[in-house]
Amino acid sequence: MNFGVDKVKAAVIAIDLHRGHMDLSVATMPVKTQAQADRVLGNAAKLFAWCREQDWPIIHLVTTYRDVPEIRSHPFWRTRADDPHATRKNVERHNLQGSPGCTVMSQVIDPKKDWIVNTKKTLRLLCGNRFRFHFESPRHQHTYHYRCQYQQLCALNSRCGLF
Numbered sequence: 491m492n493f494g495v496d497k498v499k500a501a502v503i504a505i506d507l508h509r510g511h512m513d514l515s516v517a518t519m520p521v522k523t524q525a526q527a528d529r530v531l532g533n534a535a536k537l538f539a540w541c542r543e544q545d546w547p548i549i550h551l552v553t554t555y556r557d558v559p560e561i562r563s564h565p566f567w568r569t570r571a572d573d574p575h576a577t578r579k580n581v582e583r584h585n586l587q588g589s590p591g592c593t594v595m596s597q598v599i600d601p602k603k604d605w606i607v608n609t610k611k612t613l614r615l616l617c618g619n620r621f622r623f624h625f626e627s628p629r630h631q632h633t634y635h636y637r638c639q640y641q642q643l644c645a646l647n648s649r650c651g652l653f
Contacts, residue, residue: 502541504550507534507598510584510591518584518591531597538598547605550594554608558582 512527555561570578
């Protein structure tokens, strides 16, 4: 079938594999246990190593905010921040530009080969960030595979545009 590209090539999208979730020493929205972080990172590292052997690009998406007002400009995050019982109540400290939490975990990144897109502002992958360039550029047209801590949520939001 003709997809309109010269060569169909797979790529991997890595979401939320950064210190803000996976490094319990600095995480503002941590996974529940170190064992969970170790399992996710170990499995992702094995998958990514295999993908790199296939010459598949890996794109790490990291939502990054300039400041608290930017976070609070999103109605959903504002409701989470204002609810002391919300599981994501730390959202106003999460993924602030320059914070250690925005760093992709060293176990899963190859700085010489992987791409980092840190302009993502919502859970919609193609909304208002540089990933759209990678997705739509003829040079970078790939079939994407998701690897995400919250895979179903991110995939659902990407398809339905929930937030």
